[in-house]
Amino acid sequence: MPGAVDIDPAVPAAEHARSRGWSALADTVLLITGMLIVWQVATLIIGHEVLTSPLETARRLSAIMADPDFPAHAWETGRAFGTALIIALAGGLTIGVALGAHRLSGQVAAPILVALYSIPKITLYPVILLLFGLGISAKIAFGVIHGIIPVIIFTMNGVRNINGVYFRAARAMRLSGMQTASNIIVPAALPEIVSGFRIGFSLTLLGTLIGEMFASQRGIGYMLVKAMETNDVATVMALALFLIVLATAASSVLLVIDRRLHQSVIAQSGDSQ
Amino acid sequence: MNTSSVQLCLRGVTRVFPAVEQQKPLHALGPLDLDLRRGEFFSVVGPSGCGKSTLLDLVAGLARPTAGTITFEGRPVAGEVPDGIGVVFQEDASFPWLSVYDNAAFALRRAGMAEKDIRERVDPTLAAVGLQSFAGAYPAQLSGGMRQRLCIARTLVTRPRLLLLDEPFGALDQQTRLLMGDELLDLWRLTDATVFLITHSLDEAALLSDRIGVMSARPGVFIDLVDTAWPRERDSRIVSDPAFGRVTGRLWEMLRGQSLKALAGG
Numbered sequence: 001m002p003g004a005v006d007i008d009p010a011v012p013a014a015e016h017a018r019s020r021g022w023s024a025l026a027d028t029v030l031l032i033t034g035m036l037i038v039w040q041v042a043t044l045i046i047g048h049e050v051l052t053s054p055l056e057t058a059r060r061l062s063a064i065m066a067d068p069d070f071p072a073h074a075w076e077t078g079r080a081f082g083t084a085l086i087i088a089l090a091g092g093l094t095i096g097v098a099l100g101a102h103r104l105s106g107q108v109a110a111p112i113l114v115a116l117y118s119i120p121k122i123t124l125y126p127v128i129l130l131l132f133g134l135g136i137s138a139k140i141a142f143g144v145i146h147g148i149i150p151v152i153i154f155t156m157n158g159v160r161n162i163n164g165v166y167f168r169a170a171r172a173m174r175l176s177g178m179q180t181a182s183n184i185i186v187p188a189a190l191p192e193i194v195s196g197f198r199i200g201f202s203l204t205l206l207g208t209l210i211g212e213m214f215a216s217q218r219g220i221g222y223m224l225v226k227a228m229e230t231n232d233v234a235t236v237m238a239l240a241l242f243l244i245v246l247a248t249a250a251s252s253v254l255l256v257i258d259r260r261l262h263q264s265v266i267a268q269s270g271d272s273q
Numbered sequence: 274m275n276t277s278s279v280q281l282c283l284r285g286v287t288r289v290f291p292a293v294e295q296q297k298p299l300h301a302l303g304p305l306d307l308d309l310r311r312g313e314f315f316s317v318v319g320p321s322g323c324g325k326s327t328l329l330d331l332v333a334g335l336a337r338p339t340a341g342t343i344t345f346e347g348r349p350v351a352g353e354v355p356d357g358i359g360v361v362f363q364e365d366a367s368f369p370w371l372s373v374y375d376n377a378a379f380a381l382r383r384a385g386m387a388e389k390d391i392r393e394r395v396d397p398t399l400a401a402v403g404l405q406s407f408a409g410a411y412p413a414q415l416s417g418g419m420r421q422r423l424c425i426a427r428t429l430v431t432r433p434r435l436l437l438l439d440e441p442f443g444a445l446d447q448q449t450r451l452l453m454g455d456e457l458l459d460l461w462r463l464t465d466a467t468v469f470l471i472t473h474s475l476d477e478a479a480l481l482s483d484r485i486g487v488m489s490a491r492p493g494v495f496i497d498l499v500d501t502a503w504p505r506e507r508d509s510r511i512v513s514d515p516a517f518g519r520v521t522g523r524l525w526e527m528l529r530g531q532s533l534k535a536l537a538g539g
Contacts, residue, residue, distance in 0.1 A: 165364040171335055172360035173380040173431075174353070183383065187370040 052234045061238035064223075076219040080136050081208040084143025088204045089197055092148045096155025096196070097185055106156055113156075117149045122210060129215055139211035139219070146207030147200040154196025158189030191261035198254040205247055280435060280467050281309035281332065285341035287492075288327050300492040301327050304341060307486065307495065309435075309469065314461055316470040316478035318524060319488030320535035325471045326363075328493065329439045332469060333360045345435065359433030359466075363440040367412040367420045367427070373399065374408040377426045384431075394430045401460060402426045418442075418449045422456070429464060436461075438470045442477070450474070451509045454481050458508060475528070479520040480511055487527045490535040497527045 043053040099106040132138040170180045212221025227235035287303035302324035330336040334354045343350040402422040442450045487497040
């Protein structure tokens with residue numbers, strides 16, 4: 001019966017995707033240009049003592065980046081953020097899979113997690129400082145508590161919504177618990193997991209930077225607070241721009257992966273019969 | 274019956290679902306006795322809710338009987354799927370994140386088989402189910418019938434000696450079902466496996482089977498075992514044979530009252 005087949009024509013789909021890619025790029029360029037114009041106009045209205053212009057900010061940023069102290073600060077933030085991110089993603093994935101696979105634990109944990117997710121975590125920072133002391137550990141811990149919860153929640157929901165027949169198939173193929181987790185649960189829940197990673201990424205960065213803004217002697221968060229104390233608006237703006245560009249770039253990459261994964265799942269479920 | 278030819282043996286198999294909240298315990302199945310001969314094509318038909326799928330879960334080792342024993346090739350089946358039994362489910366269980374080839378190779382890879390040996394098994398199996406030219410495609414690109422054939426291929430590569438099929442063509446249209454039935458008969462002859470098919474279609478059971486077990490309304494027990502006496506070489510053209518009409522007639526005669534009872538009982 002190989003003749004009785006309807007397979008999507010590959011070439012037009014690829015062309016369609018390419019033209020969509022170009023239009024998305026054009027949209028992005030248009031959006032950035034628009035934002036720069038709004039920024040420039042705002043500077044003219046508010047005054048550059050409060051809001052430096054895009055050009056001034058870019059100049060200031062290149063001066064900061066050329067400063068010999070900058071790499072050490074960036075490395076400090078990068079190290080703290082990187083470590084926090086690895087812990088948040090790996091920990092969130094493990095806990096999320098476990099809670100999603102065990103129904104009762106998931107039901108108990110879900111409201112607790114949602115409550116934890118919604119509290120302002122800055123209130124816990126004094127406790128974190130007492131626990132971890134001044135230094136990189138406290139920043140990492142603060143980044144982790146921001147980032148891990150969305151990863152857990154998304155992973156848990158992703159695992160809960162996995163089609164039950166996959167688990168039956170796993171048992172029929174005599175897979176061990178670990179094999180089921182890595183070969184069935186994670187790939188089946190991957191679209192949700194990536195959504196969780198995307199939000200976890202942003203919140204881990206936020207947590208790490210907030211951690212650096214208080215009780216820290218190094219890092220971009222520390223530079224930011226120092227500039228705020230001396231009312232150095234150009235530096236504040238330049239550092240904010242630096243962080244926004246980095247975070248947006250990383251988030252966009254994850255968003256593209258996220259959309260692709262979700263689309264492939266929709267294609268599958270929408271095509272049954 | 275020669276005992277050495279008995280592959281699967283059920284004795285007094287009963288399944289009672291325990292009481293949930295205020296509801297009474299549900300006696301779903303049994304007590305059931307059955308001897309499945311090595312290499313035969315056996316189908317189970319019965320009214321909706323009579324416990325056909327429960328029976329398949331018990332035989333597969335996916336669930337434990339409340340009472341009674343199940344032995345496969347002389348060893349008891351309890352709580353896990355024994356080596357040598359393959360299961361194909363009613364729902365599409367193909368993994369959307371893997372290509373057709375990787376889906377088919379899945380169980381062999383998990384078992385740690387060498388890639389070369391995997392290819393030697395997967396290629397001819399995909400060819401047998403007509404999916405060879407789609408080895409690189411993903412399930413989302415296939416029709417429902419093709420995905421179900423992929424699930425059958427994924428099970429066949431493990432070379433099961435007993436193949437359990439839970440209404441695998443339930444979601445397909447009548448013409449596709451007839452053709453899939455022919456393919457299944459080809460695969461059955463090719464592999465020499467025993468087939469245990471759960472179906473709600475009397476035609477499908479009559480067309481494919483050597484023997485048909487007719488189940489009563491809940492709690493399901495066998496009320497008749499019908500021998501079709503078809504030759505091993507057969508295909509869907511049997512439907513025009515007067516004997517086919519007699520077999521389906523007998524099945525319906527047994528089932529009509531039971532189906533009415535199931536319908537009345539909700």
